[in-house]
Amino acid sequence: MPDFAFLSIAELGRLLREKKASATDLATYFLDRLERIGPRYNAVVTVTRQRALTEAAQADREIKAGKWRGPLHGIPYGVKDLLATKGYPTTWGAEPYRQQHLDTDATVVERLGAAGAVLVAKLAMVELAGGMGYNQANASFTGPGKTPWNPGYWSGGSSSGPGAAVAAGLVPFAIGSETSGSILTPAAYCGVTGLRPTYGRVSRHGAMALAWTMDKLGPLGRTAEDCGAVLAIIAGKDPKDPSSVARTFVPPPRQGRGSGGEDAKRFKVGVPKGADKDIQPEVAANFRAALNVLQNRLDVVEDVELPDLPYGAVAGMIIAAEGASAFDDLLKDGRLSQLTAPEDRTGGYAALAVSAPDYLRALRARRPMQRALDDFLRQFDVLAVPTRNTVASPIDKPFREGWPGVTGGANVIGPTNVVGVPGISVPNGFGVQGLPTGLSLVARAFDEDKLVTLARLYQDRTDWHKRQPTIS
């Protein structure tokens, strides 16, 4: 059978359209890889073989009959196991929910199904999306997520399975979720592309809630172009999620010719103060090299400073209060004690001391915060930062002991998550232990087209996203 493992969505789609492969061929190929390789990285919870073969057979019938549903028709994918799917457990990565069956498909799964995509796996995640305060990699009943680049190191969280599965060529793309860093971090640690959409751009219906006002769903894939193609399918208003917004996403068209394949637009890029100071040297060097790759298309403004506002305090209060409420049943009946990470078994209780006025204070403070950050971001097309200030942490140590002494970098993940603006992380090289690093771009709300355009331009000029780990 041909090697489909590391082909992009566009490349796989071409094989399908040219009848060089069938959807069943692709599904079978990736199902076999998921079963054979997935356990090495603790990346998979459930392989959905029966459903996949049924969906693939339907896709084959339709394609044969000339009914082409679009770029995802017949393309296999996986979802983080916090998305409800009919016929299979939805475990939220947590022992208390290991046998949970939700007899519905999340809206995202419905939309991907309607586009002809083929669900092949429910992928591993940090238990309860990390809401109980885990501080080391072994925080899921599937074990610590391992990056395929070096299995002694973490795949990142909480979308650990989607990151590792895409990196190891077990799925062409996957859906993850981010409350505060959970798409961009595994994208960076696994050397894949991750797109965190604007809050409300993608329906959360059928997804486990950690913090209702901060949770976002988005794709991880090989390229920015692939992530844009997936976002175009899953974005849009959903009556089942009142927070969803009526804004579709159209992938930005390629314009012009030549290297980069884009028109001559220059992008004004802000680099936050301290973004590459006191971080791992390789991470800093890769960040500067990435900006250099794009230099003829960028106007870089150095040392920009985000408005001085209590992003962390607001985010902490919101996640604590909403998380404690979302999982109040676990707190009440004591099933937190069944969680894998010892710190998760007690981490949720401190949130019971959050008062309602304090939570509401955080929600009131967030509105002026949104305006201030939007006013700041409107000065630029994007902000650029290293996605993380180090490569992945070792799986056998608490995070704080993983890379001692690295204390620098600019905190952008927290502020941008608390106000809900989009971000993308693309692989931009390697650091110590052969581990990948990431370049993050952040933009104003609903400016995902700028993120995809600039990330695609970067990937047109580099091949970091085409590198493949040695699958041992």
Added chain:
Amino acid sequence: MISRRAFAEQLALVAAAPWFLEDLKPVQQQQQTQEPSALAKALAEGIRLRYPDRFTPDDLATITRGIDGRLRAIERLYQTTLTNADEPDFVYSVYRGAD
């Protein structure tokens, strides 16, 4: 040297998602070694009374430190000036079903 304000902010982030700023070792170590406030201890005692048979002394110490971190973060939350007109960023909508 880290400012008191920056420390409170970083502490709040650590409380929100400890992995998320694993580079903040000094902050976390400071949090580990500082004596929790009397209010944190009292609030932790309230949680113990709510679930009297659930926690070991180590569990309670962890919970108390967690509460202490949140209380410090709350200080920062109240340094932002808000007026009576600043409403929470959600809108309640009245419901009327089919007639």
